[in-house]
Amino acid sequence: MPSATPKKAMVAAEAWRAIFDFIIATAPQRNRYIGESGLTPNDSRALTSLSTTAGRTMGSLAEEWKCDASTATWIVDRLEQRGLAERRPHPSDRRARLVLLTARGARLRSKSLARMYLPPPELLELDLSELVALRDAVTKLPPSNPSVIPRSRGPKD
Secondary structure (H helix, E strand, O other), rough: OOOOOOOHHHHHHHHHHHHHHHHHHHHHHHHHHHHHOOOHHHHHHHHHHOOOOEEEEHHHHHHHHHHOOHHHHHHHHHHHHHOOOEEOOOOOOOOOEEEEEEEHHHHHHHHHHHOOOOOHHHHHHHHHHHHHHHHHHHHOOOOOOOOOOOOOOOOOO
């Protein structure tokens, strides 16, 4: 962890608390979007971990989702029952299966992410220069989960 002066550490703590509190306060909106799509929060998270081309083993999914293999299996079973994911044989390991999104799963993932990435209305209370500064500062941080769709940046302001 980079060294920080006491002042920098204090400001970082204040900034993180404000970001965290905002994320928690706006969670009902995101959860409503998830529910309207017929997904649970775990289903939604799982969709962001899968693709239509690169299959994932149950072990790698369980590791990413920080759960045991039986829970990962249960989540994938739910997605599979809804036609959102499928298991295919692993090309080099007869004992393993790879999990991929179906075309239907990819469409739902795209639609869900588009809704999830709609900014909360409260952000529009900031003026343009504040939004630009916020965007520029936050996009310097690495994503916590690199398997999630990469962040895109809009036009420079």
